[in-house]
Amino acid sequence: MYEATFSIADSGSYTKPTKDADCRIELWCNDHSDLLYVSGTEIGPLLSQIRTDIGIEAEIHRDREAVVITESCLKQHEVAYIEQYLRMFNCLLLPPLRYENGEKQCRILALESKSLTDLYTELVSDDFSIDVRAKHKISMPVQSTPLLTLDDVLPELTERQREVLTLAVEYGYYDLPRETTTKAIAEEVEVSRRTVEDHLRRAERKLLTSLVSYLY
Structure with a gap:
């Protein structure tokens, strides 16, 4: 199998608002609607554009990020979209689509390297502006997931546990x-050595217990 990453510049509803702005979109298409993960410091104007052009069925906000379900699929609003070309050359789109810096980034999978080359040639001939960011042979495509962030995984540490753990890392306690x-x-935070060791053990246990299931 072969995988390529195409970066396509256009002025679509999801692409244009990300140009010259600190915001980005990851999109999972469901035909009747899209699931979006929106992040960045300037997501307000982007969400307004989506609400106007596509419609928003539901959304969940958090600081500098949002999960959005649209009222309709983006493909219903675009004349030309890459999926119709994929069928022509027996290629597959690896979700999610990414929109950032005024460009749409697509990860595309094909059984033959020539299929990716022919797809690129056809897109360029139809006036798509494309930059090939990567192309390589693979044994297994890398999985992407939209909704799991570090905030969801990391446990709640006490203020003192965070302080002691941070100092331990900064001062090289975990270096070899x-x-x-x-x-x-302990001298730095003005507590006993035994107290510092207790804080470290508790913080380490919380972190390892939360993260170990994601190592597989």
Whole structure:
């Protein structure tokens, strides 16, 4: 199998608002509607554009990010979209589509390298502005997931646990060879060495317990 990443510049409803703005979209198409993960410091104007052009059925906001379900699929509003070309050359689109910096990034899978070349040639002949960011042979495509962020995975640490753990990392406690000791950290935060070690063990246990299931 072969995978290529095409970056396509256009002025679509999802692409144009991301140009010269700190915002980006990841899109999972469901034919009748789209699932969007929107992030960045300037997502307000982007969401307004989506609401006007496509419609928003539901949305969940958090600081600098949102999950959106649209009222209709973007393909219903565009004359030319890449999926119709994929069928011609027996290629597959690997979700999600990414919109950033005024461009749409598509990961495309094909059984033969020539299929990707022929697809590119056809798109260019139809006046698509394309930059090939990557093309390589693969054994397994990399999975992408929209809704899981570090905030969802990381456990809640106490203020003192965060402080002690941060100092331990900054001072090289976890380096090889070790650059500091729990005694030195204890002197910095003005508590006993045993208290520092207890905070570290509790913080480490919380982090490892939360993260270990995502290692597989």
